[in-house]
Amino acid sequence: MSNAFINFDKVSKSFGIVTVVDDLDLSIAKGEFVSMLGPSGSGKTTLLMMLAGFEKPSSGAISVAGKRVDGLPPYKRNMGVVFQNYALFPHMTVAENVAFPLKMRGVSRAEIAERVGKALDMVQLGVFQDRRPIQLSGGQQQRVALARALVFEPEVVLMDEPLGALDKKLREQMQLDIRDLHRRLGLTIVFVTHDQTEALTMSDRIAIFNHGKIEQIGTPAQIYDSPRTQFVAEFIGETNLITGVVHKATDGLLSVRLDGGATIDVRASAPVEPGKQVKLSIRPERIEVNSATPAANRLKASVSDIVYHGDHLQLRVRSEGKDFIVKADRKAAPPELGDQVVASFSPEQCWIVA
Ligand SMILES: Nc1ncnc2c1ncn2[C@@H]1O[C@H](COP(=O)(O)OP(=O)(O)OP(=O)(O)O)[C@@H](O)[C@H]1O
Ligand SMILES: [Mg+2]
Numbered sequence: 001m002s003n004a005f006i007n008f009d010k011v012s013k014s015f016g017i018v019t020v021v022d023d024l025d026l027s028i029a030k031g032e033f034v035s036m037l038g039p040s041g042s043g044k045t046t047l048l049m050m051l052a053g054f055e056k057p058s059s060g061a062i063s064v065a066g067k068r069v070d071g072l073p074p075y076k077r078n079m080g081v082v083f084q085n086y087a088l089f090p091h092m093t094v095a096e097n098v099a100f101p102l103k104m105r106g107v108s109r110a111e112i113a114e115r116v117g118k119a120l121d122m123v124q125l126g127v128f129q130d131r132r133p134i135q136l137s138g139g140q141q142q143r144v145a146l147a148r149a150l151v152f153e154p155e156v157v158l159m160d161e162p163l164g165a166l167d168k169k170l171r172e173q174m175q176l177d178i179r180d181l182h183r184r185l186g187l188t189i190v191f192v193t194h195d196q197t198e199a200l201t202m203s204d205r206i207a208i209f210n211h212g213k214i215e216q217i218g219t220p221a222q223i224y225d226s227p228r229t230q231f232v233a234e235f236i237g238e239t240n241l242i243t244g245v246v247h248k249a250t251d252g253l254l255s256v257r258l259d260g261g262a263t264i265d266v267r268a269s270a271p272v273e274p275g276k277q278v279k280l281s282i283r284p285e286r287i288e289v290n291s292a293t294p295a296a297n298r299l300k301a302s303v304s305d306i307v308y309h310g311d312h313l314q315l316r317v318r319s320e321g322k323d324f325i326v327k328a329d330r331k332a333a334p335p336e337l338g339d340q341v342v343a344s345f346s347p348e349q350c351w352i353v354a
Pocket of ligand 1: 039040041045
């Protein structure tokens with residue numbers, strides 16, 4: 001990427017004989033918000049630790065703004081970090097905690113007072129400046145950690161599951177706060193989360209990790225709407241996976257005979273030879289049941305389960321010897337258990353995954 005600000009070039013990290021980050025290339029633009037999402041142990045924290053300077057790559061190069069940083073200690077990298085286990089200092093007040101990075105950098109007393117005040121205002125905690133961390137709620141503590149990470153005006157902020165310990169409401173508030181700070185200050189943020197909704201709503205791009213490699217990186221829409229592999233399709237959101245054999249390929253459209261015998265059309269992102277076996281992914285909300293205006297692909301199905309979810313219904317329909325999950329809105333009259341229905345979806349909403 002030509003406008004790369006942070007760049008990982010063939011970076012690997014091994015602990016003993018175990019490789020946890022594997023020959024990884026990653027470019028992040030200035031001002032970008034990139035989330036790392038992936039199963040436990042896939043190497044997300046290790047990647048962040050190498051960028052922050054707490055771990056050294058076994059091989060490869062990391063650069064920021066065109067300069068190698070992998071030899072520099074953390075305090076020379078000018079990165080703010082908010083790690084779940086990088087707790088506040090319990091014996092210091094809120095203001096002292098936030099002042100700490102400035103003291104480390106030899107900033108004058110007067111300037112420290114001014115910048116700490118500003119940082120605490122930013123996270124709306126000015127009134128709590130004399131309290132100790134234990135006298136704050138979990139969310140307030142995380143906001144202090146955020147103020148401490150931002151107070152020295154870093155260009156890059158690294159966050160490792162910063163909201164993991166918060167309840168749903170607070171987490172959503174902090175998500176808005178972080179997004180707002182990101183925009184206002186033009187920060188470059190690398191964010192690790194376990195929460196796919198959080199990654200989808202906050203990020204410019206999402207990197208899906210699997211065994212120390214990035215399996216796919218792209219905008220939330222690219223990752224969600226056109227997952228390239230089965231792993232990505234199943235990791236983000238729910239999906240239906242079906243298999244079949246390509247029997248005809250005409251410009252951009254593939255005709256696929258499903259294992260159950262029916263034929264559907266699929267949008268092809270890359271050419272596929274007739275005769276090849278393929279796996280397809282269709283999101284539950286892309287399938288309509290008994291639509292008045294059904295899309296091109298239509299399968300006869302029977303309704304085998306209906307689960308009420310408040311804002312939508314989740315149906316299980318059986319077709320082609322397979323169960324499909326369908327997320328149905330509640331505007332139309334719902335089918336009943338055992339009903340014979342037509343399940344329809346458009347070729348554009350059906351993706352070949354590797
Ligand atoms: N200092 C270390 N020594 C040995 N192995 C380590 C060390 N740090 C991490 N690992 C191993 O490296 C692998 C990747 O760990 P990492 O913490 O990067 O995963 P993660 O993707 O952040 O997982 P989680 O989602 O659970 O936080 C794990 O198998 C872990 O046990
Ligand atoms: Mg981790």
